[in-house]
Amino acid sequence: MNALTLVSFFFFTALVAFITWRMTRHDDHRHSSSYFLAGRSLTFPIIAGSLLMTNLSTEQMVGLNGAAFTDGLSVMAWEVVAVVTLVTMAMFFLPRFLKSGVTTVPELLALRFDRTTQLLANIIFVVAYAAILLPSILYSGALGLMGLLDLQTLTGIESNAVLLVLTIVAVGVGGAIYALFGGLRSIAISDTINGVGLLIGGLMIVYFGLNAISDGHGILAGWETLKTSHPEKMRSWGTEEQSVPFSTLFTGVLLLNMFYWCTNQQIIQRTFAAKTLAEGQKGVLLTGLLKLLGPLYLVLPGIIAFHMYTGQGVKADAAYGQLVHDVLPAPLTGFFAAAMVGAILSSFNSALNSTATLFSLDVYKARLKPDATDAQVVRASKWSGWLMAIAAMSIAPLMASQESLFVYVQKVNSLYYVPLLSVIVVGFLTRRVPAMAANLALVLGCVIIAAFYFVPPLTGVVDFVSNFHFIAIVMVLLVVMMLAIGKIMPRAEPWVQQDAGAIDMTPWSKAWPASIALLVLVVAIYLAFI
Secondary structure, eight states: OOHHHHHHHHHHHHHHHHHHHHHHTTOOOSSHHHHHHGGGOBOHHHHHHHHHHHHOOHHHHHHHHHHHHHHGGGGGHHHHHHHHHHHHIIIIIHHHHHHHTOSSHHHHHHHHSOHHHHHHHHHHHHHHIIIIIHHHHHHHHHHHHHHHTTHHHHHOOOOHHHHHHHHHHHHHHHHHHHHHHHHHHHHHHHHHHHHHHHHHHHHHHHHHHHHHHTTTSOHHHHHHHHHHHOGGGGOSSOOTTSSSOGGGGGTHHHHHHHHHHHTOHHHHHHHHTBSBHHHHHHHHHHHHHHHTTHHHHHTHHHHHHHHHHTTTTOOHHHHHHHHHHHHSOHHHHHHHHHHHHHHHHHHHHHHHHHHHHHHIIIIIIIIIOTTOOHHHHHHHHHHHHHHHHHHHHHHGGGGGGOSOHHHHHHHHHHHHHHHHHHHHHHHHHOSSOOHHHHHHHHHHHHHHHHHHHHSHHHHHHHHHHOHHHHHHHHHHHHHHHHHHHHHHSOOSSOOOOOOOOOSBOOOOTTHHHHHHHHHHHHHHHHHHTO
């Protein structure tokens, strides 16, 4: 990394920190609503920027472009199908969440079912985030930084293992400071600024990459080069041999996106902080519009890299970093590296803030000390957050033993995604399904998926039907089981959702036209690349 690259890197990083500090220095974090939900004051640009940046991580940028290097345009399903679920979030889930005035997903489950459901969901979220999500973000982020910033040369540390641990600790401590001292508002603002930088940087890579493969004749010539040289890579419909077959778009891929964008505490906590329902809907739908740009900077660079490096021994997961290094000018490399650091910190601090929120509100306040003041709850959140950050930093280096981190994380996430989604959907759509059915679904769902994933005689079933179809089957079975229990042993009184009156619940007048327009664009994108 030359001096110009280093200067641009530190300049952009410092600029983001300064702007965030300036905008949040007078925030009052003594009250839990201010600390956990930014005082319910977020407007749609901040919500959209924070949603986008919380979603982006090194694992996604490297992994999805690596998948495109192998399978081509069909992996854009992870970005484009997300738009369908974001529309669902804006029009179905968000109004119901905001109506109850909750801070966490388990808190809503306590209102719909009982406190046991809340406790089970909270345990699942906290364990999954602390043992899987946080360590994977730290590990993949550290690997990305080591390559992008050439830290081995910069620091003079020869041992990869030592450098990995030190980088993990640096990212972990930096992210924890943002998350635990600044609260949700500081996270959301820094996310938005970094989101703009990452979007600009990602599009610059496409511009310089297409220009490079056209020998300087422009991006349109580069696009034509890809279409004529690799037509098989430019098809939106994945074959059964590829990582995302087209048929799975309607089963597992849709369900995983549905959980992620509609019920995942790490993601949707910033929508709970919306100033009004209309602002929340605009923020979620703007995120959907921005996700349609995702294939440009999360998929197309992988195809460009395939054209440039095929036959040169470059591995799929290393292709994106190699492309960035080769096509970006030095000052822009530093700028993009800073935006990447922002993406890594954003993913980590958002997950850590959500984990601390779940523990402090749904365990400490709800179970351990019901009479705790707001100041005590915020203090408990910070202490628990630091403990979880330390645990994540300790677990993260162990991820190096996995052959494919992306595949491992996706697989393990399915353990809790499907049971939680099934319970929340049934909770919203029915009035008489009892708490016992939801509690049974949470436990059975995790056990069944774990058994078929990790018990050798059963793993062949998943391989035979495809993992994405398998989790869809489990989802259907869990829903049917809960409905059957609700029919046989219904609640004594039907559940009626109460309006907490936390914010203005007037929906955005343009929400339906905007939603329909987004869905039309999704179909158009797929038809354009058959």
